[in-house]
Amino acid sequence: MSNLADLLTLLMMLAAGLGWLQLSRGRELAANEARRLCQRHGLQLLDETVGLRSLRLRRHDGRLSLIRGYAFDVSIDGADREASRLWMTAAGIHGYQLPTISGSTPEPAPTASTRPSAQIIDLSERIRRSQHSRLH
Template structure:
């Protein structure tokens, strides 16, 4: 009986090691994809690393697929830290979330923002009553 329990324990241990190696390979793929996306969007990948945030089963075209979510931090101008996320199915990118670059460029946006009003009262047009007289 001990031989059977030893065999089950060995198979379980091999399964855990195999899963760990597969997730480590997936993390390397996610790091490469994060580098590529940061380079394409003009961002700096901080710490040169990603972290596994979650796993979920996804059904596409009748197949169950495992989708992995990784988080990482990026910098727009070298003085900030912003969160980013990417989702992978296998080795292909299925989703990406990066910070909005425009929200961090106040010099470029300030010329499009109207100057503040001197008071907070908004003038309203007079309304007509049903009998066509003004309120």
């Protein structure tokens, strides 16, 4: 009886070790894909690493497959940190999510200190009307 228990324990440890190796290899592949995505989209991969965030069984191309979700941080201009995601199957990239680069930064809302304190009246319309109504 103890030989069977020892054999089962050994098989479970072997399966856990093989699973860990598969996930470790998948993480290396995800890090390489994240680097390629960052180069292609003009982003900087921060910390040069990805972290496993989810494991899901999903149907992909009619077959049940394991989808691994990885998270990593990127920078658009070197001064910020944006979260990004990458989903992979055994066949390769299943999907990704990167921050978008906008052409302009939004203007901050005016505060009491930046608003003009005096009342400004636009006189251009009044001047234009008075020039047209002159008779000389």
